[in-house]
Amino acid sequence: LSWGGRLQEALKVVAKLPKPVIAAVNGVAAGAGMSFALACDLRVAADTAGFSTAFAGIGLSCDSGASWTLPRLVGTARAKELLLLPRTVSAAEALALGLVTQVVPADELEATTSGIATRLAGGPTLAYGSIRRAIAYGAGHDLPASLAHEGELMGLTGSSDDHRIGVDAFLAKVPPAYSGR
DSSP, X not given: OOHHHHHHHHHHHHHXXXXXXXXXXXXXXXXXXXXXXXXXXXEEEETTOEEEOOTGGGTOOOOTTHXXXXXXXXXXXXXXXXXXXXXXXXXXXXXXXXXXXXXXXXXXXHHHHHHHHHHHXXXXXXXXXXXXXXXXXXXXXXXXXXXXXXXXXXXHHHTSHHHHHHHHHHHHTSOOOOOOO
16 A cells, blocks of 8 residues: 555544544644544644644645545634645644644643543443444434434444443442443
């Protein structure tokens, strides 16, 4: 595979993972680096981080999924602006635009992302994977098809051990200890 082909394959793997993916951005995520960060479910940025599409600045079209993820996060008009007039967007502006989930002081980035990862790892991972699948499916299908797909996923998660564990814990007013099944 070419370099671009390898990037595309890596992004497809990220998209199909059955668990949430977190990007911790420390520094400037530019070009494909920004695209990879945007492909993640949650993006935590250090307050010193920045984001730049960069592609047009070096005479390239966008790649690594930027044409798919960027408009979905910030809208078509803003995506065109960021792609056609590349610049480094500060972490604060990235948060305001919806490019990142959270901005934290640089010295707290590792602890914050580790805390989120730990929380997710202890959660209902089957449900998380199903949510990821539902959102991806809904991005390319109409409402009736998306509702049908959600129904299938609700059938899967509704009959899971994690659902039973979650309901039992809720009724007992204790934290759930999910099994991932």
